[in-house]
Amino acid sequence: MGRGRQKAKDAKIARQLKYSNHGADLRDLERELISGSAESTPSATSATDTDDEFYDRWADDER
Secondary structure, three states: OOHHHHHHHHHHHHHHHHHOOOOOOHHHHHHHHHHHHHHHHHHHHHHHHHHHHHHHHHHHHHO
16 A cells, blocks of 8 residues: 555544544543542552662662
């Protein structure tokens, strides 16, 4: 397939994606994002604590 035909096909697909309704339920998406951020907060805190522990351990070597 030539480049012009491929470009036209890509433009057609992009247009379909942009203007069609994919049946996305925004309420479900909102619930998923809210619940996902609440679950990831404790793990982020524990990762920071671990990083601080290693930083403190090696901070004395730089002096």
